[in-house]
Amino acid sequence: MDHDQLKDLLPLEALGTLDGEEARAMAAHLAEGCDECEAELRAFREALAAMAISAAGAGPSDQIWRRLESRLPAGAGAASPSMQDRPAERTRDRAARIGVSRTWRVAAVAAAAAAIVLFVMTGNYANQISAIRADDSARIAALGRQARELAAELDDRNRDLAVLRGQIAVSGQLTQAVLAPDARMIRLAPLAPAPSAAGLVAVTPSQNHAVLQVAGLPTPPPGKEYELWWIGAKSGPVKAALFAPTAQGDATVASTLPPAGEQLLASAITLEPAGGVDKPTGAMYLKGAP
Amino acid sequence: MQKTSAIPPSDEAVVRAIAGGDQESLRLLNSRYGNALAAVAERVLGDRADAEEVAADVLWQAWRQAAVFDRSRGSVGAWLMMLVRSRAIDRLRARAARANLRDDPAVSTDAPDATFDINNAQRRHVVQAAIAALQDSERAVLELAYYSDLSQSAIAERTGLPLGTVKSRIRSALIKLREGLKGLGD
Ligand SMILES: [Zn+2]
Numbered sequence: 001m002d003h004d005q006l007k008d009l010l011p012l013e014a015l016g017t018l019d020g021e022e023a024r025a026m027a028a029h030l031a032e033g034c035d036e037c038e039a040e041l042r043a044f045r046e047a048l049a050a051m052a053i054s055a056a057g058a059g060p061s062d063q064i065w066r067r068l069e070s071r072l073p074a075g076a077g078a079a080s081p082s083m084q085d086r087p088a089e090r091t092r093d094r095a096a097r098i099g100v101s102r103t104w105r106v107a108a109v110a111a112a113a114a115a116i117v118l119f120v121m122t123g124n125y126a127n128q129i130s131a132i133r134a135d136d137s138a139r140i141a142a143l144g145r146q147a148r149e150l151a152a153e154l155d156d157r158n159r160d161l162a163v164l165r166g167q168i169a170v171s172g173q174l175t176q177a178v179l180a181p182d183a184r185m186i187r188l189a190p191l192a193p194a195p196s197a198a199g200l201v202a203v204t205p206s207q208n209h210a211v212l213q214v215a216g217l218p219t220p221p222p223g224k225e226y227e228l229w230w231i232g233a234k235s236g237p238v239k240a241a242l243f244a245p246t247a248q249g250d251a252t253v254a255s256t257l258p259p260a261g262e263q264l265l266a267s268a269i270t271l272e273p274a275g276g277v278d279k280p281t282g283a284m285y286l287k288g289a290p
Numbered sequence: 291m292q293k294t295s296a297i298p299p300s301d302e303a304v305v306r307a308i309a310g311g312d313q314e315s316l317r318l319l320n321s322r323y324g325n326a327l328a329a330v331a332e333r334v335l336g337d338r339a340d341a342e343e344v345a346a347d348v349l350w351q352a353w354r355q356a357a358v359f360d361r362s363r364g365s366v367g368a369w370l371m372m373l374v375r376s377r378a379i380d381r382l383r384a385r386a387a388r389a390n391l392r393d394d395p396a397v398s399t400d401a402p403d404a405t406f407d408i409n410n411a412q413r414r415h416v417v418q419a420a421i422a423a424l425q426d427s428e429r430a431v432l433e434l435a436y437y438s439d440l441s442q443s444a445i446a447e448r449t450g451l452p453l454g455t456v457k458s459r460i461r462s463a464l465i466k467l468r469e470g471l472k473g474l475g476d
Binding site: 008009011012014015016017018019020042043044045046047048049050051052053054055056057058059060061063064065067068071072142145146149152247 | 320323325326328330342343363375413417418432435436440464468
């Protein structure tokens with residue numbers, strides 16, 4: 001089938017009603033990337049959406065909100081402007097809202113996907129493989145969609161767990177570092193870019209620990225991270241740690257120890273390109289002397 | 291995002307704010323589209339409580355995927371309607387494998403986004419005129435195709451119409467609808 005014949009079938013494609021050879025030919029043609037057909041298809045889909053929205057009219061949606069609200073993180077109503085265009089931050093912040101309900105919800109998604117897998121599999125056995133029609137490719141596409149969503153969900157959960165584990169490990173280190181007899185504290189005072197920020201570095205050479213805790217730091221813009229520095233009398237600034245705070249502006253970060261045998265003049269935090277730099281280049285947010 | 295601002299935010303602005311984690315914007319998106327999402331799902335599934343769950347699923351997906359929403363591939367409304375249709379149909383298929391628990395629908399109290407509704411009323415008027423311009427036979431087959439999980443062959447079987455007639459009716463209906471909506475903008 002050529003472009004002209006397939007173009008005539010675009011309304012049926014927009015509805016997802018094509019089957020058999022036509023469905024296969026359409027899928028192949030669109031996969032090749034025909035701009036004209038793509039644009040037509042989009043226009044038909046917009047028309048269908050307008051039809052459906054118009055048919056529904058205005059109506060109540062508070063029941064839907066009630067169902068939705070229970071899935072949202074609590075107490076995170078409006079975003080700070082700095083959070084715009086930074087959805088990755090939300091993922092990092094998920095550690096704060098892993099809960100039983102979420103676990104059950106993921107289990108429910110998994111169960112639903114499993115039910116669909118079973119349904120498709122039994123369907124295929126019953127029909128025998130010879131009866132595979134274009135309907136099946138639609139079903140497989142739907143299944144693929146479910147599987148991708150599920151995989152994304154699992155990825156999210158794994159990231160959540162990694163973040164949580166990391167935070168627990170580092171908090172433990174902070175407590176140990178603070179309680180050690182040779183613990184040395186450096187209080188970091190806020191500078192102009194973040195007047196309400198605060199920070200504390202605990203250095204414990206006996207335990208080979210240095211831990212930074214900060215609060216009130218703004219979310220870094222895309223492509224930026226915070227960098228912690230040791231500033232020595234001879235060596236000048238030496239890279240200590242790289243981090244991004246949670247959406248609440250907190251971070252607990254394990255750091256390298258200050259250079260051995262060096263007289264430590266200060267510790268500071270600057271905003272730097274993601275991945276870090278060897279010498280500070282960006283604005284300084286916090287600074288303190290031992 | 292203030293509900294009381296003189297110019298209501300565009301759907302795209304609402305989705306951008308959702309991408310930034312703004313729950314109020316998600317609530318606004320729900321007040322604009324929640325009922326339409328549930329209405330589509332209800333026509334597919336025949337059950338309001340199930341339909342509301344599907345609508346909530348779609349908005350939850352929008353919350354999670356707002357950052358990758360691409361306006362060049364279609365409007366926010368078309369995106370949401372595609373998601374709800376696909377989810378409602380998936381659920382219909384899943385029903386074949388298991389029975390669903392149902393909630394009792396309760397009485398509604400919320401007020402939709404009024405300013406948006408006024409702009410939307412004009413839009414709806416144009417859409418309804420375009421739908422009214424369809425022949426009954428065209429509208430019937432178009433709606434059957436949209437609100438069901440039937441292929442064109444299955445529609446022909448269901449309606450007793452020749453396959454060629456099913457195809458030509460769907461085609462002419464959707465082309466008329468699109469023509470009727472031209473110049474509406476989004
Ligand atoms: Zn083409």
